Structure formats: structure tokens, C-alpha cells
Amino acid sequence: MFRLIWIASVYTRYFLRRYMPTNIALDAIRTRRGLKWGIPAMLLGVPYLYAASIVRVLLDNGAPGWLNLLVLLFIWNAMKFAIMGPISLVLLLRVRIYEAADRRRMRKQQTDSVVYARAESVG
Structure with a gap:
């Protein structure tokens, strides 16, 4: 019985994650390109709170x-978007911190390789 409930919950989560519009939007926001859209x-x-x-x-x-279920659904979706912003x-x-560190590391490697190449050509 426990296994059946577990499997049903896994399939329900998969369905909701894949086909519900708010989950699709939040997944798009979680990508690197979409992070800038979190605050907007x-x-x-x-609108979800207004609908509620x-x-x-x-x-x-x-x-x-x-219809109380719709109220709960609208409030839940509003909370998801409100939390996703921060x-x-x-x-x-x-x-951005990781990308800046990578850029610094790449510049350091490039300058080190130029200095090493010059030292070999001189010596």
C-alpha cells in the first residue's frame, strides 16, 4: 500500500512539474538566462491574489x-512567485560571483602563459 501511494505521488509530481504553467515558468526562471526575470x-x-x-x-x-480549492491554488501560486524573486x-x-572568479582565473592563466613563453624565448 505504501509503495502504491509513493508511486502515485511521484507520477503526480511529474505531471504537475511538466505540464502546469506556473511550474514551467518557474523552471525557466531557474535557468542561467532566466535568473534575471525572478524579480519581475x-x-x-x-493577479493570482486578485483572482483569489x-x-x-x-x-x-x-x-x-x-471553490475554496481554487482560492488555495491561487494563493499557493502567488506564494511560489513571491518566493522565487529573492x-x-x-x-x-x-x-555572477562564480563567473567573475572564472574570468579572473582565465586572465591569470593567460598572463602566466605569456610570461612563461617570453621567459623561454629569452632563455
């Missing part, structure tokens, strides 16, 4: 109770 993507949380408030008003006016900023800073 935080603004995508605003609209559905909440509908619920207060007598809509079916299952995370992408930290990831972008880390990547």
Missing part, C-alpha cells in the same frame, strides 16, 4: 464550497 516575475503573484479575492467574494455570496536574486549573485 514576482509581479505575477498579484474574486473567488473569495463569490464564496461569500453563496458559490459552491469546492531566491533568483541570490542565485544570480552567486552565479
Whole structure:
């Protein structure tokens, strides 16, 4: 029984990760090219919160109770985008620090090889 639940959760996660638009957008933001879009993507949380408030008003006016699931979904998606902004900023800073260190290392190797070549040609 435990194995069946485990497998069902793995397939559900795979499906949601692959086909849900917010997960696709967040995966694109996590790439090197997409890290710069993390802070602007935080603004995508605003429409989700607005949609959640609209559905909440509908619920207060007598809509079916299952719409509470939509409210939770909208709030969850808004939180995902709100959290991804600062995370992408930290990831972008880390990547840029590593890239700067690589550039310094490459320049040092190039200058060392030029100095070594000159020393061999002189000696």
C-alpha cells in the first residue's frame, strides 16, 4: 500500500512539474538566462491574489464550497512567485560571483602563459 501511494505521488509530481504553467515558468526562471526575470516575475503573484479575492467574494455570496480549492491554488501560486524573486536574486549573485572568479582565473592563466613563453624565448 505504501509503495502504491509513493508511486502515485511521484507520477503526480511529474505531471504537475511538466505540464502546469506556473511550474514551467518557474523552471525557466531557474535557468542561467532566466535568473534575471525572478524579480519581475514576482509581479505575477498579484493577479493570482486578485483572482483569489474574486473567488473569495463569490464564496461569500453563496458559490459552491469546492471553490475554496481554487482560492488555495491561487494563493499557493502567488506564494511560489513571491518566493522565487529573492531566491533568483541570490542565485544570480552567486552565479555572477562564480563567473567573475572564472574570468579572473582565465586572465591569470593567460598572463602566466605569456610570461612563461617570453621567459623561454629569452632563455
